[in-house]
Structures are given as C-alpha cells and as structure tokens.
Amino acid sequence: MNFEEIAEIMKKSCNCSINVGNSNPELTHFSFLSDGMPLDDPSCLYIGKVDTDTIRETVKSPCILTTTKGLPENISFIYTTDKEMMNCMNALTSAFFRATDHESRFRHLKELSKENISITELINKSALFLDRSIVLADLGFKVLAHSTSVSITDPLWKRYIEKGSCSFEFINAMNELMPAQSLPKTSACFQVTCASSTEEKLASQLFIENRPVAYLVLLDNNRGLTSFHKTYLPKISEFLSAFINIHNTYPDLSKDDTDMYIKLLDGSEEDLKSTEKMLPKLPEHTFCVVLKPIHHSRHELFFIKRTLDSMIPGNTIFIFRELVVVISSYIGIIGDIENNDELLKNVSDVGISPEFNSASLFPQSFQYAQEAYRIGKQIGNPSKVHRYEDYRFYHLLNHVSDISLLQSYIHPALYKLHRYDLEHDSDLVETLKVFLSLSCSIKDTADALFLHRNTMNYRMTKITEITDIDLNDAATVFRLQCSYQINGILHLL
Numbered sequence: 001m002n003f004e005e006i007a008e009i010m011k012k013s014c015n016c017s018i019n020v021g022n023s024n025p026e027l028t029h030f031s032f033l034s035d036g037m038p039l040d041d042p043s044c045l046y047i048g049k050v051d052t053d054t055i056r057e058t059v060k061s062p063c064i065l066t067t068t069k070g071l072p073e074n075i076s077f078i079y080t081t082d083k084e085m086m087n088c089m090n091a092l093t094s095a096f097f098r099a100t101d102h103e104s105r106f107r108h109l110k111e112l113s114k115e116n117i118s119i120t121e122l123i124n125k126s127a128l129f130l131d132r133s134i135v136l137a138d139l140g141f142k143v144l145a146h147s148t149s150v151s152i153t154d155p156l157w158k159r160y161i162e163k164g165s166c167s168f169e170f171i172n173a174m175n176e177l178m179p180a181q182s183l184p185k186t187s188a189c190f191q192v193t194c195a196s197s198t199e200e201k202l203a204s205q206l207f208i209e210n211r212p213v214a215y216l217v218l219l220d221n222n223r224g225l226t227s228f229h230k231t232y233l234p235k236i237s238e239f240l241s242a243f244i245n246i247h248n249t250y251p252d253l254s255k256d257d258t259d260m261y262i263k264l265l266d267g268s269e270e271d272l273k274s275t276e277k278m279l280p281k282l283p284e285h286t287f288c289v290v291l292k293p294i295h296h297s298r299h300e301l302f303f304i305k306r307t308l309d310s311m312i313p314g315n316t317i318f319i320f321r322e323l324v325v326v327i328s329s330y331i332g333i334i335g336d337i338e339n340n341d342e343l344l345k346n347v348s349d350v351g352i353s354p355e356f357n358s359a360s361l362f363p364q365s366f367q368y369a370q371e372a373y374r375i376g377k378q379i380g381n382p383s384k385v386h387r388y389e390d391y392r393f394y395h396l397l398n399h400v401s402d403i404s405l406l407q408s409y410i411h412p413a414l415y416k417l418h419r420y421d422l423e424h425d426s427d428l429v430e431t432l433k434v435f436l437s438l439s440c441s442i443k444d445t446a447d448a449l450f451l452h453r454n455t456m457n458y459r460m461t462k463i464t465e466i467t468d469i470d471l472n473d474a475a476t477v478f479r480l481q482c483s484y485q486i487n488g489i490l491h492l493l
Contacts, residue, residue, distance in 0.1 A: 002026050003062045003076045005227040006045065006095065010064070013091030014084045021076035027062065030092065047089070064088055105129055106232060113243045122243060124149035126236050130229055135217040136206075136240070140302025141166040141174070144214065144250060153221045154199045166217065169194040170201065171299045174215075187234040187241070191225075192217075200225050204237040208245045211259075216240060258318035261327065264363050265320060283329035288353040288365040289337070291324040292373065293346055300346050307343050311336050325366065338385050349373035350385045371395055379488035393482070397489050406490060410483040411476075413467035418493045420466050428466070429493060431459050433484050440471060 003025060007018045025042045033048030046063045062076040066085060080088050109129050113122055119136075127134045127147030135146040135157075143164050152158050160167045173192050189204040199219050206214040216237045218229060244250055291308075293300040304324045308317050316327040326333070337343060337350055351369035356362065368388045375394045376386035388395070400406055417428045431449065438444040446456035463469075469476055487493050 003045075005231075006062075006092065007076075007078060008227065009091055009095045010078050010080075010088055014080060014087035016064075016078050016080040016084065016088065019073065019075070019077050019079070021062075022074045023076065025062065030096070033063075045092070047085075047092075064092070102228065102232070106235065109236075110239050113239045119145055119240075119243065119247075119249045122240065123147050126240070130218060130232060130236070132221055132223070132229065133219045135161065135166065135219070137166050137215045137217065138250070138302075139212065139214065139298070140306045141171045141215075141299060142306060150221070152219065154197055154219055156197055157199075157219065167194065167197070169196055170217075174203070174298070187237040189218075189230055189233045189237075198222060202229060202233050204233045206237050206241040206244065208241060213241070213244075214250075258316060261316065261318065261325070261359075261362060262320055264359065265366060282327075282357050282359060284357050285331065285355050286327060286329045286357055287333065287355060288362060288369045289326040289328065289333060290351045290353075290366065290369040290373070291326070291337075291347050292349040292351075293322070293324070294348045296322045304343065304346055307340070311340065311343075323370075327362065334385065334387070344384055347384060349377070351376075352385070352387045354388055393485050394489060397486055403490065406486050407492065409479070410486055410492065411469075411479050413463075413469045413480065414483050414487065414493060416467050417463065428459060428463055431456075432463055432480070435460070435471075436477060436481050436484065440477065 003023075004020060006027060007020070010016050011018065023042075027045045028043045030045040030047055031041075033046050047065075048063075049066045062078075064078045064080065064085075066080060066082050078088070106129065109125055112125060123134060123136060123145045124147050127150040131150065133147045133150045133152045135152070136144045138144055143161050143166065146152060146161055152161060154167075156167050156169075165171075170192060173194055187204050187207065189202045192201045192203050194201065199222055201220070202218040202225060204216045204218075205212045206216060216233065218225075218233050220229075291304055293304060301319050301322065301324060305317055305319060308315075308324065308326060312326070312328060312330050312333055315330060315333075318325055334352060351372035351374075353365035353369040353372070356365045372386040372388040372391055375391040375398070376383065378398075379391075379394060397406060413432075414429065417432065421427060421429055431445070434448050435442070435445045438448060442456055442460060443453070445451075446453050449456070451459070460471075464471065469480070471477060
C-alpha cells in the first residue's frame with residue numbers, strides 16, 4: 001500500500017487530518033516511534049508522538065502522529081488525537097493484513113500464469129481475485145476473452161460481447177482519451193466513463209516488446225472501484241502480456257514483421273539497408289495499398305485493418321501514421337476493396353502503387369500509393385479507389401514547375417471547342433475527350449455518351465470543322481490526349 005491509500009483508510013476509520021507531502025511511497029510495514037531512532041526508512045510508516053526536536057529533524061518518512069509541531073510540509077503525515085490513535089491502529093493493522101493477503105493471493109495467481117493453463121482460465125482466476133468482471137480486447141476493441149467466473153452484469157456490454165466487441169460508447173470514450181498515435185508506454189490503469197452505463201470501468205494496456213497490443217477492461221458490477229483494483233489491474237495486465245507472448249496465445253497480437261516495414265518508412269538510409277536484408281524476398285507482382293480513414297479514429301483504423309485481415313488473410317497489414325497499409329501480391333485485392341461497401345464507408349481514399357518486388361522499393365511504393373489518391377482528388381475523380389498507374393502522367397505534370405510551359409502545350413483545338421461550347425451550350429470538349437479515351441472509336445463513344453450514331457457523327461464532323469484537326473494523325477491525337485491531362489491538373493477549361 002502507498003501513503004495515499006492508507007490515508008483514505010484512515011479518513012474512513014477515525015477522526016484525523018492528512019498532509020500529503022512530496023512523495024507517495026509504497027509502505028510495507030510500520031513501527032512505533034522512540035527517542036533517538038532515525039525516521040529514514042522510506043517503506044516504513046512511523047507511529048507515535050514527535051515530542052523532541054531531535055526526532056523532528058530526522059523525520060523523512062510518512063507518519064501517523066499525535067502532534068505535528070515543527071514538521072515541514074513536504075513530509076506526508078496523518079494527525080490524530082491520543083484518544084483516536086487506537087482506532088487508527090486497528091484500521092491500520094486490518095489494512096496491512098488485507099494487503100498481505102492480497103499480495104499472497106496475487107503471487108499465487110502470477111505463478112499460475114507460468115503453468116500450462118488456458119487464457120480463459122487465467123482471465124477467470126484474475127476476475128475472482130479482483131472480484132469484478134474483466135474483458136480482454138485487442139486494439140480494435142474485438143473481445144478476445146472475458147470472465148465467466150465473475151459474470152458481466154452490464155446489459156449493454158453483454159449484448160456487445162455476444163457480437164464479439166466492446167460497447168460502442170466505450171470505444172468512443174477510448175478514442176477521446178487516447179488518440180491512435182499517443183499511446184502511453186505503461187500498463188497503468190485509467191478510468192473510462194460511458195454515459196449510458198451505470199458501471200465504472202478501469203482499463204489497462206497490455207504490451208509485447210514495448211508495443212501496445214490489447215486492453216484489459218475491468219467493469220465494477222455496480223459495486224464501485226477501490227485502490228485495490230487500481231493497484232492490481234496493471235499488475236495483472238503485465239503478467240497477461242508475458243503469458244500471451246510466451247504462449248503465443250494470439251499470434252496476430254505478437255506479430256512483429258510489420259515493425260521492419262515501419263522502420264523502412266521511418267528510418268534512415270542505414271536502417272533501410274539493414275532492414276531490407278532481414279525481410280523475405282517479395283513476390284514479383286506485389287502492390288502497396290494505402291487506405292485513408294474518414295475520421296482517423298483508432299476504432300476506424302482498427303476496423304479497417306480487421307476487415308482487411310479477414311478479407312485477405314496472410315497479407316502484411318499494419319497501421320502507420322493514421323493510415324492502413326497493405327503489402328500484398330493478391331491480384332484480386334483491388335476488386336475486393338471496391339466491392340466491400342462496409343469497408344468503403346470508413347475510408348475516404350484508397351491508393352494503389354505500381355507493382356514492385358523488393359523491400360527496398362516499398363518506401364517509394366508507399367509514396368506512390370498516396371500520390372495516387374492525391375492526384376485522383378486533384379483531377380476530380382469521384383472514385384475512392386485510385387491506381388497510380390492511371391495517373392503516372394499527371395504525377396509527371398505535377399513536377400513541372402513552369403506552369404506557362406504546360407499551358408502552352410495545350411492544343412489550340414481545346415480552346416476553340418471550349419469557346420464554341422460556351423456560345424452554343426454544347427458539349428464538344430467532353431465528346432472529344434471520351435472519343436480519345438476510347439481509342440477513337442465512334443461506336444464506343446456513342447455508346448458511352450448514350451448518343452445515336454448519327455448524332456455522334458454530326459458532333460465529330462463539327463469538331464473537325466471548328467478545329468481543323470486531323471484525328472488520324474498519331475502526333476495530333478497524342479498531343480490532344482496530353483492536353484486533356486494537363487487541363488485535369490490546371491483546370492483551365
């Protein structure tokens with residue numbers, strides 16, 4: 001127990017006043033004051049009366065006293081009267097006995113975690129020790145295990161756990177407490193408040209090799225939370241982390257190959273060379289797919305990752321800087337993403353890199369995938385899924401610093417058609433664009449624009465009359481196609 005926990009017990013058991021000093025040490029035993037004894041054991045709680053200057057000068061540890069005259073404020077102490085001292089002693093003795101019992105039971109629980117025991121049994125025994133129900137969930141709030149020895153009493157949580165997830169309100173509360181990129185590197189517990197639930201909740205993180213991998217959530221079963229729960233929940237998280245890591249209970253939690261890919265994106269040139277050697281050779285037709293969530297919440301990121309994990313198992317999928325990154329050689333991945341409406345509801349943009357086959361090319365492919373959806377937005381493509389291969393020329397255009405040079409390359413025919421369209425409320429600029437994109441096929445263009453063949457022929461005749469261009473000339477067609485792409489970047493017409 002620490003001093004503040006003892007102070008809380010004293011407040012409930014006897015009349016006293018409390019001064020919390022500069023420290024809050026763990027206290028393992030207590031001792032009665034006597035003249036001449038040094039008060040310098042930081043793990044000891046001293047009890048008695050400070051009645052000489054000599055003792056006052058040696059006080060460096062917490063005390064329960066019947067006089068505080070001359071004590072500095074940086075010392076933690078509990079002041080009571082001679083009459084109340086016996087009540088304080090009774091409460092203190094009981095508290096130390098309970099603490100000793102807790103430690104003994106916890107040591108037994110910790111030893112069990114080293115034996116051949118299932119994670120479910122360990123969760124149940126931990127719940128019995130805490131005398132509260134507990135839930136183990138991954139970072140995407142998918143429930144991995146929950147106690148049945150101390151049943152879940154919150155009806156809302158019961159329903160969600162049946163679906164395999166933490167409650168929606170809890171997820172939102174967690175997202176507000178901890179943005180995805182600011183996870184604390186500690187198992188210390190923190191309280192989570194949900195407006196629609198009457199139960200109090202504590203949460204603690206599990207770590208494997210300094211990476212947060214899961215949450216342990218304690219629900220108070222409408223019986224309240226105490227310092228006991230706040231003390232032991234983090235300790236249980238720590239040995240559960242070790243158990244999961246040693247027994248590889250949840251392989252997806254302890255995967256660390258993604259760390260090397262993250263290092264490729266985040267590291268130095270030296271890191272790139274050393275990390276590349278550690279990664280396996282990639283298949284010939286490997287893509288990098290980058291998915292950008294709409295709201296950037298942790299829940300959204302892990303929902304996207306979990307959905308992809310189930311869609312394309314065995315692929316490398318990880319979260320990097322509020323993006324979900326996929327490294328895959330599965331040729332059907334693009335179609336699967338485009339056809340998954342539930343996934344696309346949570347995604348604002350998807351970028352797909354060109355093929356690559358070396359880990360050293362992954363950082364560049366990651367950039368290309370992001371560039372794909374940036375260009376898609378730039379040219380006004382309403383689709384959420386963007387392939388870099390469709391935008392290579394646009395990427396090249398974006399790197400031309402002299403805008404006037406690009407403007408001068410646009411074929412004069414486009415300006416003429418644009419003026420004609422404005423004056424006659426026609427659509428010849430778009431007609432020519434579709435015609436060029438469909439390999440100059442009048443039939444295919446008519447079908448694409450839902451035009452009668454005669455109407456299509458009329459439009460093409462009008463285009464050649466206005467512009468005096470030869471659409472059978474390959475160089476002219478190429479320049480016109482480039483002109484449309486330049487206009488997609490500059491938005492001149």
